[in-house]
Amino acid sequence: MQIIKQLKINFMEKRQIAMILSSVLVLLSITSFFVRGFNLGLDFTGGYLLEVEYPQQAKLDNIRKDLKDNGYKRASVQYFGTNNNTLIRLAPQKDKKGATISDDIMTILKEKDDKVTIRRVEFVGPQVGEDLREQGGLAIIYALGFILLYITIRFEKRFSVGAVLAILHDVIITLGIFSIFGVGFDLTVLAAILAVIGYSLNDTIVVFDRIRENFKITSKSVIDVLNLSINQTLSRTIITSLTTMLVLLALFLLGGAVIHGFALALIIGIVVGTYSSIFIASTSILAMGLKREDLMSKKPKETLES
């Protein structure tokens, strides 16, 4: 069976349109970082979260009032998953003994309805959240650094810059969508962003590998080699994205509310990553003035045998 016939799309011809589209999306995302910021979850901001379950539909207004009467004025109360489950969130409280607040809230809720049960409690101190933001940022920077190094060794420096540009493009736009739509950003989303880096890279490397191979076997111009390589790998790129997407959709729809953000970030990242491996990565190495000789001078490293 063959969904994608052998194609001869001139991707390089459309590179200007792609560049404009990408630039607009990246600029929009970065603007949103500063204007709208992120709807950062508890993991990063510190604070309290309680998920409680009632045997019947929870009465949010009553819960809000009870909490307010007991001094928790700015609690956010909402349904979570079903109407029986309620999510209560609180910013870090000043002048109160940190970890005991969740017990205090449970006592308040139990007074009104003793059938309420705890599903989940999370408390993160403000310092812990700050450390995590730093760690997350550092993790991305280090990951990019090591990847740059590896690609420079295996390919050429222009390839590594191209790959990193594609990664930054994907990460910025994925973050941008989280920022623009105010989707909750927690620790699992950070993990997903890092997985997006890995995935986007995977896609880009497959195309790069083909470019390197084609330089060795044809004597076409750089533009033609890039076009040929992208076309040759296109069916693989699309099929892999499709299978990964199937799994992610299952995770998004059936994995439960806790894993929602994670699945969403990956779904966005994979769409953007597939696009960038076709349009951005190769376009950037062309823009940086790659010539045949840059790759030919390097001894091809055919290692290991399958």
Add this chain to the structure above:
Amino acid sequence: MQNQYPLWKYILIVVVLIAGAIYALPNLYGDDPAVQISPRHALADNAIKEKVENGLKEVMLKPKLVSLEQGKVLVRFDNQKQQLDAQKKLTKLMGDGFIIALNLAPATPDWLKSLNALPMYLGLDLRGGVHFLLQVDMKSAISQSLGRYVGDFKTFLRSKKIRYRSVLIQNESIEILLSKKVNPDEALEYLQQEYSELKFAVRQQNKTNAIFANLTPVTIKSEQKSAIEQNIITLKNRVNELGVAEPIVQRQGSDNIVVQLPGVQDTAKAKQILGATATLEFRLTHGSYTDWSAASDSGRVPVNARLFKQRSGDPVLLKRQVIVTGDQIKNAAAGFDGESGTPAVFVDLDGKGAKRMQKITAANLKKQMSVVFIENRTTTKYVGDKPIKTTKKVSEVINIATIQDVLSHRFQITGLDVMEARDLALLLRAGALKAPVEIVEERTVGPSLGQDNINQGIMSVQIGMALVFIFMLVYYRLFGLFANIALVTNIALIVALLSLIQATLTLPGIAGIVLTVGMAVDANVLIFERIKEELRNGMSHQAAIKSGYEKAFTTIADANITTLIAAVVLFSFGTGPIKGFAITLSLGIITSMFTAIMGTRAIANLVYGGKNIKKISI
């Protein structure tokens, strides 16, 4: 002959498959609800096992199995109702000397256990329980160790006949004000010789000579290290006292301790016990009631006494000298006073403490002795956005009694309510924390959410895989089947590896497996597309298979190594949930290289290799 593997490759694949199957197998057996019985101060033996068995017979409970495992008696039941029932009855039956905890015991058959094949450990988000991150107050650890030196210095200077005016703690260093006639250099030399771990300096302070002593960076580091280690030991003791099966207490970073209590639901109690720094001191009272109120009113306290408050708020003067401190207590049990029936704590002292207690009570018969209850309370206040932590030592006299007899090893303390007596006995048994701790992170997962997470995780993996299977079969036909076989093997191998290294499976970990499923297919897609391409280019079937596998290999290796780099970075930076994701992702990448390349090639070779074929199903 093309496309034939040497025998050793087939053997390798078969061996890996068998090993994978064996180590993945324990995960299919599930858990038994169990009750775990362990003596407080020893390991369980056959006699205790028999006692448990007889006890269960008496209360008409039929366990599935009673076994002796790692110094604990493990009683397995068919259902949770029996388990809870048994816990209640066994607690009553076995008495105070045993810790009775609920547990989920893996129902792994013996032949697998003998191969060291155990199921994966489920994380708290899957089995329910509490996770705490405790921060150790290092400043207080340092000031406590300075406090010890103050007393030492005084004794030392007196023994060397060096006269001093005062020894005080000033801003993380100790200031010794010397008397006028003392030669500061001579004093300095003595001190330096005796306390080589400290840094000394002489300075003029208001026309008198002062010697400043500071902890060296090395000493500070070792003090901090010992504070963390001591706290971990104490926390472990306390967690054991709480009756939690399989708790985790471990260091994280420079000044944090992680405590994980699977299955614990009463988090309020757990927090109270973990964070408590309560200990006891025994002191003689000073003077009479009139002296106490006079001292309180005037604020003038006699030289060898200190002013304390009683529970009622009334003042009391106690001697500066401490008879016995909490760390000399060997054992403590809560109970009731035989005469009055009020709650009491029965205390056993160690040899040194008992000797001291005997000596001092013998010399002070008919005088009064007090029990001081000391607690460190840490509160965080905000100045602007900056959290400022203050630790306050709260001392309270809980009991004043006349010494009727010479006391030594065993005696009792009254003056507490039932709950206080029980908690105090627990804390005295577990020992004191060396430095106060504060809970800076808590994650509690209730049992219903844990089960939901498992069900949803498994269901999304199943559905996701089914979709991929169907797609691969339709698109690649027979080769699609090869890929699907490889995929199932891949998951079995990941599970086997996770079980083998006894990693903790968490929800993000399941997400990592799901993602690997998607990405493992990629390797096969790359290979199959390449084979199709070579066929289109007019290669023979055998040559196309060979070339497809060979040419795709470098691409797969490059792509997977870069993803592995990202996963390893994630692992080294991440904590908890991110680590779980990174582990499964890395293992998945490695196993997928094996199954998707070598595995599918082996099957393809078996089916097509060395034959003269007209058509391949791809």
